[in-house]
Amino acid sequence: MMWRRLPPSRMLVMFEAVIQCGGVTRAATTMNVSQPSVTQTIRQLEEHIGVPLFDRTVRPLRLTEAGRLLHEATYSGFNNIISAIDEMSWLKGSSVRPCTVAAPVGFATYWLMPRLAHFSAQYPDYPVNVLTTQEGAPLLSPRVDIAIRFGSGPWTDGQSDNLFDERIRPVCSPALARKSTDNNIPFDNVTLIHVEFNDSRWTSWDEYLQMTQRPKRGIRNSLHFTNYVQAAQAALDGRGLMLGWRSITYDMEREGRLVPMYGDAVAAKDSFVLVRKFDSRNKSVELLAGWLIEKAKCY
Amino acid sequence: MMWRRLPPSRMLVMFEAVIQCGGVTRAATTMNVSQPSVTQTIRQLEEHIGVPLFDRTVRPLRLTEAGRLLHEATYSGFNNIISAIDEMSWLKGSSVRPCTVAAPVGFATYWLMPRLAHFSAQYPDYPVNVLTTQEGAPLLSPRVDIAIRFGSGPWTDGQSDNLFDERIRPVCSPALARKSTDNNIPFDNVTLIHVEFNDSRWTSWDEYLQMTQRPKRGIRNSLHFTNYVQAAQAALDGRGLMLGWRSITYDMEREGRLVPMYGDAVAAKDSFVLVRKFDSRNKSVELLAGWLIEKAKCY
DNA sequence: AGTTATGATAGGCTAGGAGTTATAATGATG
DNA sequence: CATCATTATAACTCCTAGCCTATCATAACT
Numbered sequence: 001m002m003w004r005r006l007p008p009s010r011m012l013v014m015f016e017a018v019i020q021c022g023g024v025t026r027a028a029t030t031m032n033v034s035q036p037s038v039t040q041t042i043r044q045l046e047e048h049i050g051v052p053l054f055d056r057t058v059r060p061l062r063l064t065e066a067g068r069l070l071h072e073a074t075y076s077g078f079n080n081i082i083s084a085i086d087e088m089s090w091l092k093g094s095s096v097r098p099c100t101v102a103a104p105v106g107f108a109t110y111w112l113m114p115r116l117a118h119f120s121a122q123y124p125d126y127p128v129n130v131l132t133t134q135e136g137a138p139l140l141s142p143r144v145d146i147a148i149r150f151g152s153g154p155w156t157d158g159q160s161d162n163l164f165d166e167r168i169r170p171v172c173s174p175a176l177a178r179k180s181t182d183n184n185i186p187f188d189n190v191t192l193i194h195v196e197f198n199d200s201r202w203t204s205w206d207e208y209l210q211m212t213q214r215p216k217r218g219i220r221n222s223l224h225f226t227n228y229v230q231a232a233q234a235a236l237d238g239r240g241l242m243l244g245w246r247s248i249t250y251d252m253e254r255e256g257r258l259v260p261m262y263g264d265a266v267a268a269k270d271s272f273v274l275v276r277k278f279d280s281r282n283k284s285v286e287l288l289a290g291w292l293i294e295k296a297k298c299y
Numbered sequence: 300m301m302w303r304r305l306p307p308s309r310m311l312v313m314f315e316a317v318i319q320c321g322g323v324t325r326a327a328t329t330m331n332v333s334q335p336s337v338t339q340t341i342r343q344l345e346e347h348i349g350v351p352l353f354d355r356t357v358r359p360l361r362l363t364e365a366g367r368l369l370h371e372a373t374y375s376g377f378n379n380i381i382s383a384i385d386e387m388s389w390l391k392g393s394s395v396r397p398c399t400v401a402a403p404v405g406f407a408t409y410w411l412m413p414r415l416a417h418f419s420a421q422y423p424d425y426p427v428n429v430l431t432t433q434e435g436a437p438l439l440s441p442r443v444d445i446a447i448r449f450g451s452g453p454w455t456d457g458q459s460d461n462l463f464d465e466r467i468r469p470v471c472s473p474a475l476a477r478k479s480t481d482n483n484i485p486f487d488n489v490t491l492i493h494v495e496f497n498d499s500r501w502t503s504w505d506e507y508l509q510m511t512q513r514p515k516r517g518i519r520n521s522l523h524f525t526n527y528v529q530a531a532q533a534a535l536d537g538r539g540l541m542l543g544w545r546s547i548t549y550d551m552e553r554e555g556r557l558v559p560m561y562g563d564a565v566a567a568k569d570s571f572v573l574v575r576k577f578d579s580r581n582k583s584v585e586l587l588a589g590w591l592i593e594k595a596k597c598y
Numbered sequence: 599a600g601t602t603a604t605g606a607t608a609g610g611c612t613a614g615g616a617g618t619t620a621t622a623a624t625g626a627t628g
Numbered sequence: 629c630a631t632c633a634t635t636a637t638a639a640c641t642c643c644t645a646g647c648c649t650a651t652c653a654t655a656a657c658t
Contacts, residue, residue: 003315005381009308010616012380016302024635037617039636051387059625059634066387069442073383077376081311082304084372088350088365143368151456309646323605336647338606358604358655 011045012074014038015053019071023060075105076132083131084143090127098127099284103148105132107272110232110248112148115295119288126284140277145285146292147275158275161289163296164246166268168203171244171258173236180261187214187262191240193223195231203268205243211266247272272296310344311373313337314352318370322359374404375431382430383442389426397426398583402447404431406571409531409547411447414594418587425583439576444584445591446574457574460588462595463546465567467507470543470557472535479560486513486561490539492522494530504542510565546571571595 014027018038021027028035046053053067063071083100090098103112108130116128131144140147140158147158154160172180172190180190192205209216223231223240232249235242236257242249244258245268252258274296276289313326317337320326327334345352352366362370382399389397402411407429415427430443439446439457447462448454471479471489479489491504508515522530522539531548534541535556541548543557544567551557573595575588 003312003377003381005384006308006312006377007384008615009305013302013305025633033616034618035635036619036637040616043636049384049387056635057625061635069383069387070380072442073379077379078302078305080372080376080379081369084368085304085306085348088348088368143371157450307645324603332646333648334605335607335649339646342606355605356655360605 007045007048011041011048012078014041015045015070016074016078018042018054018061019063019067079132083129087129087143090129097282097284098129099145099282099288100129100131100143101146101148101288102131102144104150106245107148107150107247108132110251112292114251115292119291123284123287126287128284128288140275145277145282146289149273149275151270151273155273155275158277160273160275161293163272163274163293165271167246167265168208168243168268169260169265170208170241170262171235171249171253172241172261173238174256174259176238176240177259177261188217190262191223192217193231193234193240193242195243203243203266208243208263208266212263214263306344306347310340310347311377313340314344314369315373315377317341317353317360318362318366378431382428386428386442389428396581396583397428398444398581398587399428399430399442400445400447400587401430401443403449405544405547406447406449407431409550411591413550414591418590422583422586425586427583427587439574444576444581445588448572448574450569450572454572454574457576459572459574460592462571462573462592464570466545466564467542467567468559468564469507469540469561470534470548470552471540471560472537473555473558475537475539476558476560489561490522492530492533492539492541494542507542507562507565511562513562 014031017027017031018024021030024038024042025035028038031038042053049066049070051066052064053070054061055064087098087100101112109132112130116130119126120128148163149155150166179185194205203211206216223234231242232252234240235244236252241262242258244253244260249258253260274289274292276285313330316326316330317323320329323337323341324334327337330337341352348365348369350365351363352369353360354363386397386399400411408431411429415429418425419427446457449465478484493504505515522533530541531551533539534543535551540561541557543552543559548557552559573588573591575584
């Protein structure tokens with residue numbers, strides 16, 4: 001009876017695509033369909049639900065509050081299903097049970113994934129699965145061997161090891177930094193790149209300005225994104241100043257693609273913790289957990 | 300890129316229906332399609348994934364390990380999406396923000412839902428949403444105002460109040476109980492109704508037998524189910540002896556539809572705890588939380 | 599073993615989903 | 629204000645996904 005309200009997955013997939021690509025047109029090209037097709041599909045979805053998902057009074061379409069809600073739900077919902085399928089596929093071929101690690105989406109994208117590539121190269125016989133979550137503290141479960149949580153803990157449902165504290169500071173592209181210093185542009189005139197999260201633990205620009213005792217900014221000179229991927233891209237393109245989370249921008253800073261600018265680093269309230277099952281008979285769990293902890297040290 | 304592996308929702312919905320109805324034929328009738336259609340759809344899904352989902356060597360089709368995995372994922376995944384949509388629909392009509400409570404599936408079905416019916420009757424102006432989870436400890440999140448958890452805590456992400464401890468004892472229908480006592484049937488000859496959960500915190504028959512120092516049973520005389528709904532139905536029909544969780548079977552016991560039989564109650568390791576957000580500006584959260592705690596007392 | 603209940607297979611048909619092109623409308627930008 | 633970029637609307641086409649009937653195969657039950 002529950003599926004009466006469930007929209008066809010096509011629509012939800014399109015919806016996600018539009019969000020990811022940041023616009024109908026781009027979504028259309030990446031999905032290999034025409035632009036009107038996407039518009040139609042989104043309309044159908046909105047009709048199906050009965051609520052507008054996008055704000056049409058602004059041109060690169062932006063999510064409404066309702067849209068953001070749905071986005072969160074579908075994103076993690078699909079992730080659940082897909083990662084289960086992945087796991088099953090592995091389970092079919094090799095008899096080696098893969099190790100599944102759950103992590104918050106930003107951490108997974110910018111810290112975990114790049115490193116996992118190395119891990120897989122080093123230990124090709126130990127398959128690893130990543131389950132991204134919208135929440136900061138994924139639970140251990142039959143399907144999750146390692147959970148990486150952002151918070152204060154302590155957690156008692158498994159063996160926990162601290163990975164690192166989180167630190168935040170403004171960063172931007174080297175080009176923008178040079179331009180700013182050369183022309184002596186004051187902080188207040190620089191475009192700020194915002195990421196709209198619902199998680200209260202993620203420090204926002206507003207909070208940062210407050211913590212560093214700077215005046216609050218208006219909506220002038222600001223770019224808004226709903227995910228870190230786009231925001232980071234905008235920063236790399238030199239379109240503004242982003243609040244750089246250490247776990248997310250560290251690699252990019254090291255490569256010189258982003259540089260700290262305008263202001264000090266601020267410690268986040270919480271830190272990242274790796275929690276693994278107590279009784280993991282699975283060798284790969286121990287191996288991967290140790291490996292990640294090691295990587296976190298030298299970071 | 301992630302949707303490459305996502306099967307059409309039709310298939311997943313059918314899959315869920317087959318599980319819920321406990322068979323292809325029954326699923327067909329409840330979904331208003333022909334039986335071959337269902338068979339087809341399931342085959343397509345299995346092809347899509349590349350893994351058999353059902354064990355065909357047994358006649359009322361049973362889930363394989365892989366199937367169980369997928370079931371869990373889709374169930375909670377869809378639940379996420381649907382409850383988000385529900386919430387949005389409410390949000391459209393009335394400006395009163397609904398209160399969303401997340402709870403483990405068994406608790407939600409058998410304890411929460413029946414009581415919520417009364418709550419809604421009493422306070423029609425306070426809409427309530429239920430989000431069922433496969434795990435025992437749902438998190439608070441922007442979308443979840445109240446989380447009901449089964450575990451040992453303590454949890455610090457919100458204000459927590461104990462609801463009640465869990466207790467387990469064998470129960471069956473009055474008819475079966477009478478027949479057993481009349482004919483002096485020994486415990487070892489009674490059919491046991493099993494529920495297959497992956498959550499280690501749910502005590503199984505094996506554990507119960509061990510705790511009460513009875514001999515372990517073979518697979519003879521046993522019925523297996525994957526969810527409590529079916530299992531409870533089987534118990535009500537007098538088809539065997541079920542391990543009755545207080546939170547689940549209490550109402551049915553009070554109505555005389557189930558009676559305790561063969562053996563003592565055993566305390567579960569953990570208890571149910573209600574966790575609500577610290578700063579709930581939402582009146583309905585406070586109201587509902589207090590109401591539930593009150594109900595839990597007199598139960 | 600015979601009977602019943604349940605699921606699998608084959609083949610054919612049709613409705614409507616999903617996409618296309620062409621064009622208009624509207625916000626962003628300078 | 630002019631131009632560009634992006635999204636909305638309309639009308640039409642196509643094809644395939646999904647369903648059905650009919651029949652067969654096999655497990656469960658007694």
